[in-house]
Amino acid sequence: MSLMDIFRKEQKSSASVAKERLRVLVAHDRLRHNGPDYLPQLERDILEVIRKYVEIGEDDVSVQLDNQGQTSILELNVTLPDRKD
Amino acid sequence: MAKIIVVTSGKGGVGKTTTSAAFASALALKGHKTVVIDFDVGLRNLDLVMGCERRVVYDFVNLIQGESTLGQTLIKDKKLDNLYVLPASQTRDKDALSHEGVEKVLNELSESFDYIVCDSPAGIEHGAQMALYFAEEAIIVTNPEVSSVRDSDRIIGILQSKSRLAEQGKAVKEHLLLTRYNPERVERGEMLSVQDVEEILAIPLLGVIPESEAVLKASNQGVPVVHDSESDAGQAYDDAVSRYLGEDRPHRFLEKQKKSFLKRVFGG
Numbered sequence: 001m002s003l004m005d006i007f008r009k010e011q012k013s014s015a016s017v018a019k020e021r022l023r024v025l026v027a028h029d030r031l032r033h034n035g036p037d038y039l040p041q042l043e044r045d046i047l048e049v050i051r052k053y054v055e056i057g058e059d060d061v062s063v064q065l066d067n068q069g070q071t072s073i074l075e076l077n078v079t080l081p082d083r084k085d
Numbered sequence: 086m087a088k089i090i091v092v093t094s095g096k097g098g099v100g101k102t103t104t105s106a107a108f109a110s111a112l113a114l115k116g117h118k119t120v121v122i123d124f125d126v127g128l129r130n131l132d133l134v135m136g137c138e139r140r141v142v143y144d145f146v147n148l149i150q151g152e153s154t155l156g157q158t159l160i161k162d163k164k165l166d167n168l169y170v171l172p173a174s175q176t177r178d179k180d181a182l183s184h185e186g187v188e189k190v191l192n193e194l195s196e197s198f199d200y201i202v203c204d205s206p207a208g209i210e211h212g213a214q215m216a217l218y219f220a221e222e223a224i225i226v227t228n229p230e231v232s233s234v235r236d237s238d239r240i241i242g243i244l245q246s247k248s249r250l251a252e253q254g255k256a257v258k259e260h261l262l263l264t265r266y267n268p269e270r271v272e273r274g275e276m277l278s279v280q281d282v283e284e285i286l287a288i289p290l291l292g293v294i295p296e297s298e299a300v301l302k303a304s305n306q307g308v309p310v311v312h313d314s315e316s317d318a319g320q321a322y323d324d325a326v327s328r329y330l331g332e333d334r335p336h337r338f339l340e341k342q343k344k345s346f347l348k349r350v351f352g353g
């Protein structure tokens with residue numbers, strides 16, 4: 001880790017960390033409590049598949065279902081680990 | 086017909102009781118006949134914030150069980166003629182409130198009041214669900230902090246699925262009230278901002294109540310903070326209630342207070 005990295009880390013305020021965590025948490029909660037029954041299992045399966053290729057955490061996959069008229073849209077968000085470049 | 090408003094949050098200690106007392110008092114101050122009900126069975130404290138604890142004789146559960154009449158149970162506010170308090174029971178039976186019982190009391194109150202404000206207990210279980218079930222509108226009290234925002238989102242989900250209106254395919258009108266807000270800390274990046282919380286919860290903002298010494302002072306004295314019309318929190322609650330009633334009021338107390346010259350010289 002370079003000196004620049006330490007500097008950059010400090011730039012990220014605790015409030016923005018809180019906001020990011022909340023985004024993930026709230027999406028998970030909504031899915032678990034309001035979504036169709038199969039969604040949590042679907043989310044776990046997707047997590048497993050991605051983990052075959054990249055090391056990601058439990059919270060790095062989020063699945064959301066949006067209803068628009070007659071169609072439902074499955075939105076999948078995967079956060080990959082920080083690039084080390 | 087009264088309008089039924091629930092003050093709810095999921096998380097405890099965020100300012101529901103403070104808000105219920107301030108909201109009900111402000112509605113009454115503006116001429117609306119109002120009753121505020123403490124749904125926190127076993128942990129009665131609305132009466133303390135309203136300053137009527139020594140006049141409690143009967144409570145909500147007595148009323149439901151027919152052990153007292155409405156006239157015997159309601160406590161008239163010490164300052165306002167058109168404001169009444171219905172205290173919670175101190176019984177240890179958390180399930181003492183039933184749908185039928187609560188409905189009967191609300192129907193009776195509906196005949197003579199304009200507004201019924203329901204102060205919800207913390208949590209998302211029986212007590213909290215009972216407080217929100219009959220509501221037409223909800224004030225979601227939230228602090229700018231991760232667990233509070235998360236719990237607010239959970240309670241919004243419950244309002245949208247388990248309230249009476251939801252069961253009838255209708256919607257409870259939701260209002261976000263952000264309390265204990267500290268603009269200095271938001272500016273320093275140490276606290277979620279109003280915009281952050283609005284974005285996550287995605288419900289309309291009714292008001293922002295600053296973190297204020299006036300709130301503790303008010304609860305020490307048993308006088309709801311809206312009566313302290315000089316205070317920031319008192320004014321912020323007054324704004325919120327005016328907005329609730331349809332007035333257009335700009336949001337205040339969102340920015341860091343600039344210290345006056347005298348304060349800078351003499352401290353404070």
Ligand SMILES: Nc1ncnc2c1ncn2[C@@H]1O[C@H](COP(=O)(O)OP(=O)(O)O)[C@@H](O)[C@H]1O
Nearest residue numbers: 097098099100101102103265295296297300301
């Ligand atoms: N805006 C505020 N500024 C400072 N203290 C507050 C504010 N709102 C609430 N409090 C304090 O927070 C504590 C919890 O408030 P309360 O209204 O009892 O919360 P709840 O009913 O949600 O448990 C009390 O000590 C109260 O005085």
Ligand SMILES: [Mg+2]
Nearest residue numbers: 101102125205
């Ligand atoms: Mg309370």
